[in-house]
Amino acid sequence: MSTAVAMKPAQRLTGFMPLIALAALVAALTIADPDFLTQRSLIAVARTAAPLIVLAAGATLVVLCGGIDLSIAALASLSTVFLALWLPNLGGLATPAVIAVAAAIGAVQGVAHVLLRIPSFIVTLGGMAILSAVALVVSGAGTVRVVDDSPVHWLDLYLGGYVPMSAATALIVVAVIAVVLRVTPLRSWISATGYSESAARLAGTPVDLVKIGAFCVSGACAGLAAVMLVSRQFSGGPTMADNLLLPAVAAIVVGGTAITGGHGSVWRSLAGALVVTLLRVGLPIVGVPSAYEQILYGAIIVVAVALTLDRSKVSIVK
Amino acid sequence: MNALEVRGLVKHYPGVTALDGVDLAVRPNEVLGLAGENGAGKSTLLKALVGLVTPDAGTIHVRGEQVKLRSVVDAANHGIGMVFQEQSLVPNLTAAENIVLGSEGPAVRRGIYRWDVMRRLAQEQLDKIGSPIDPLARTDSLSFADRQMVEIAKVLRIEERSQHPPVVILDEPTSVLESKEIETLFAQIRRLREFATVIFVSHRLDEVLDVCDRVCVLRGGKSVGEVAAAGAVPRELHRMMIGSTGSDDHYHGSAATTVVEEQPRLSVRGLSGASFHDISFDVAPGEIVGIVGVHGSGREDVCRALFGAEPTTAGEIRMDGTRIDLPSTRAACAAGIGYVPAERKTEGMVGALSVAENMTLAKQQARCAGPFVAPKKQATLVDSWIRRLSIRTPGRDTPIQRLSGGNQQKVILARWLVAGDIRLLLLDHPTRGLDVGVRSEVYRLMRELAATGVATVLLGDSLEEAVGMADRILVMNDGRVATEVPCPTGAKPTPLDLVKEMV
């Protein structure tokens, strides 16, 4: 929890590495194109990053427990369909309903993982396929338009004219998760599970519940990300969020959370999500040609992880 | 000429001086014992001898020649090899591969395995120690003792490498062995002595005196003396180790609780699982019941079943007369049961978490106000237990992996005590790897807990320990309780009595 007491300066620095990487990236993009560092541009980045931040924050919990959730993007896509279908009838209630359903779906995967003893990688890979199929069928394999988006419109507004509501919401989600972890025993339980599941279990930690809970929150976050996407897109679609999976995982790892579990935080994922978003939108905007953009993206992500990962916490890197 | 000699070896770690000018001479074909408290510097010294630790000052001489050892390979080329404290075999390889690992020689030609050659090479090593195991057996299919034989065979492979009689280092090889296996190991060591030099570390001083020719004692990173094993007694060694005389009453028998006949705290009837059958016994409040048996007798699994960590197929468990169900460790925890596993590093502690977090992991309520962690309450609680158990740690926020084994064990014991609601404690090898001093402290703690009415099930680290601590002993054999032996202070059975029932 607060290992800060004995922290050496070098260790403290690794905690800030994700932020340093972020700043370096903004600087590099600004040098490449001075127009990039405008207020409007940064506001746009914040708004753009919101769904990714929420997705990554939720999945971070699963990663901290030592697992991985590959279903988040498919679940978010399915949730956009549900939301679009339900908005006409449920109105404002559609949002909590979708988040609740997504949370339940996440929890079901968690239960399958825990009870069937199948690696989370496989459960959620299967889950991804199943959820995609359901989304395709439920939506009739097409976009579901939202004619009256007023119940989710608030997410598309700007607080004080500057702060995108979606970004503010994402920030609140991250803060809430972080604070809850900080002030309750959950943090200990989650890291114990991630670092050493058997030791955690033999200390009476409710390992199974903790894992199911993590999947549940991850699902809920996918649901919320879906709400953000619908508010931005005025529709739901069966593949709408599918492409956010790898960026979300990249965000978590770039933030410095150990993919093997235990070490990391949602704050790190927030920084990671911003780095990934900047790379996704920044590189093409400053004029990097498509092919080189991919090459740079790959290379920068690898270097960013090399910078942010706190190696003193993980002895063997797989 | 000495087989190995160390002069003025110094090793500093941030904040600790692990070695403070150690001198040591090892004569050819002797078995040299190394004794000292936890943290005295034994492992560090030995690691320096196999090139895993680079000393800050001092010199190492092999057969009279000063050498610099940069790596395990380097040391092996000089004929020095080590059996590590935690077993270091690759479980999914064959025994033969493990034996030749890193020095395959003719067994691998241009990257291609020649299994027949490998088998032969491995067999040669196994023959040296007369081990009958199949070199091509997968290592994880071997028994613990057999695996240790493989480790020794592996170390002996350096003989071919260096063309000199090997120096074999054994760091606490017995801490995880059963008495029967220890006998076999000692027979091997005596056999090794014919052609090799052995350095042997153990916290069981009687053992050290039994197998060694000479014992050197380390304290605070310095050599503080040596004794010839013949005729020496453990008390003498102990005194040298800690600088004063230890208590006569190692097991604190005088503090043993007199068990009054009343409703049993724990009552087990007909409990069966995958590796044990029809187990029935009672433990009264304040009673310490020891379970003894060889590896595979099923006692570990019984212990785990009582903690909800192993499924049962039949039988019932009652706590203070109430029948309880243990579908999970959480349920056991809530029922006031605590468990200290034998594998401290992998199952006992969460290395990267702090002392405080490890100590409060099981009983979160002890550091919380409502659902929230109360930092002040936690600090007070943890610090008070650090003081009560004299846990040596820089602070409560230090990651537990930086503590010595004994102190780690105290933290894990404290884990079950912080909430004060513990009714039954299951201790699986609670003193494994602890020095005599710390062990004695653990025994005292067990007595204190018993005095407050905590029932204890003890799987002792040795038969002596079980006999010394227990009020009653169950002997398990092949998954069943073979017999029950009363074990009151003053009328203890001899270990030999028990062994007869065990096999």
Added chain:
Amino acid sequence: GCSEQAGGGNGTAAAGEATCEPSKVRLVGQVRNESNPYEASWLAGGDEFAKSVGLTQERLTYDGDSTKQQEQISQILAGDTKCLVMNVLPNGDSDTPPIVKGADQAGAYLVTQWNKPADLKPADYKTWLSHITYNGVESGQQIGDALATAIGGTGGIIALQGVLDTAAAKDRFVGLQNSLKKNPGVTLLDQQAANFSRAEALTVTKTLLTKHGDHVKGIWAANDDMALGALEALQQAGKAGKVAVVGIDAVPDAVTAVKNGTMTATVSSDGSWQGGIGLAIGFCAATGKLKVEDIAAANRAFFAEQFLITKDNAGEFAAPKTNPADFECGNVFNRVAGPLT
């Protein structure tokens, strides 16, 4: 308080009104990727137009990733939008509304192609100049009919569908169904999605060929990439030339195949024209040579001319190149085949 729009920007001040210096116009072309021939030719067409007016096109690609497309658009719109012209291929129908809304608020000139929801109309917006697409129902039917003729009016066929949730895939399949009604002798043995992908079409076709054996007389593919994959499958099954294949898009390899007779028909979708024309319309509007209110209602959302390509006329389509005359402000609506229905 909350607001609809981020502050500190240039807003809609000059939307649709100002006439920009030709040299100040910013041209943006956005497609999925540069790794498929059709979309690569689109960007090349855009480059050619840009060059003809002394500008360069900013090329954006989003890997068929809807979210990435939106992210890029919002970033572009967060920059200088005064004389911004965008020629966009929305990933799917659902991606068009937010792009339109963003461009409208920022006052950027926008031309979209292929995908939009039916009830969203450029005519309701000031700077969304036009939406261009090809009549998928028509092309699906045309190649269906060509296939029916090729197999002599009777026999079984299999259909390879595109990405199931795109308008292009659905419309084209509706066209096939219309064709089947017209040709009662033709039966649809099976239909599978191969996602507009050559590789997926290859495996799916192989499986369907073993499933239906010699009953398969023809293969209807919703685009040429899949048709080319099906051709490979036929070759590997030793059935090359025995089964008729049709597709849509007129990618060079397909046109060649039609010319050689290995493929029966395809339909022209002129990528390089699409890449140039969107920018041209926007450029003309931005520089004031084309007044938005002067654009005929029928031209605000139209089907572009397309041709069925068979062995007879394949030669004319063999080497597609852009014709600068197409992009002159007076000619930009020359290829209108009819209003969107």
Added chain:
Amino acid sequence: MTSEVVTAPRRQSRRGAAFRDAGPPVALIVIFAIFSALSPQFRSTDNVQNIVDAAAVLAVVTCGITFVLMMGSIDLSAAGVMGACALTVSLLVANNRNDNGFGLLGIAVAVLLGCAFGALSGLALVLLKVPSFMATLGMSAVGLGVATLMFAGVQPNITDTMVKGLAIERFLGFSYLTWIAAVCVLLGWLIQRYTRLGRYAYAIGGAEEVLALSGVKVKPYKVAVFALAGAFYGLGGVMVTSQLGAGLVQAGDGYDFSAITAAVVGGTLLTGGRGGIPHSAVGVLLVMVLTNGLVQVGVSPYWQGGVEGLIVVAAVAAAVIPQRRRNQVVK
């Protein structure tokens, strides 16, 4: 104290050892039997041949990924590496874009390029200590970028008859590509069983730290394993190019996750140290039987992916039943 000590290593189920490798083959037989019962076309010789032919590329890619998984690492670079190698080979053998005609040499270069990509992933892992998950994901993006550069807007179609022939010509009823895959599986198995590289890969998955204590330098072996995997992906890219008759940037789309699925379904553990090429071969067949069978029995295209996902999860669940333990760690 004279009698034999009855010893059983703690918490290690002997029962499990016998069962655990049997799960996937049994699942394969069961699923095959079910589809055969449901569809006569499915069990036709033609279709069985078709399944085996269709499995060729996946088998080669899975061979590569298996070595990486055996070490306990993961590799997501297949898609990018295959794309880059597909473009490379299509531009080196006779094609419509240039006058090259290097034939076999072109194939060799493509395989070497795959090897180089793999080595880069490995180097990022051992030198920069970037987890393989991320290092290979990054490498995949780089591969796709390189492929897109080579694509340059015009589809390279191959005219080299030898390369095209690999997918078309048959020997004993199976396409040459299938025979290539069979050779790869055999080769992979030999590497796993009889070479230091293969055994060390296995050992690294079992207990990496022990290798270091035994004086083995693991880093070069890790890099070599990734390079070996890359070579298999490179060959996979060549095979896809031969099948499609053209070099596609998307040549490797989806192979990364299908290969991992196949390996895991076959019984290779994601945590390393168990499984291997024979397991993976069974896994590949299982996956291919499933995809083919679902089409043959006429499951709606909408549902196919979902049903496949469900069956994969069920198969893995069934396979782990014999080894299930209360306190087992599953990540």
